[in-house]
Amino acid sequence: MHGIYxxxxxxxxxxxxLGA
Incomplete structure (x- = not known):
């Protein structure tokens, strides 16, 4: 499923x- 979430x-x- 491809959506905003x-x-x-x-x-x-x-x-x-990037933070790790």
Missing amino acids: THILCHIGEIFK
């Missing part, structure tokens, strides 16, 4: 990778 989760994952 999925897009947000993808951004959160990138932030965690």
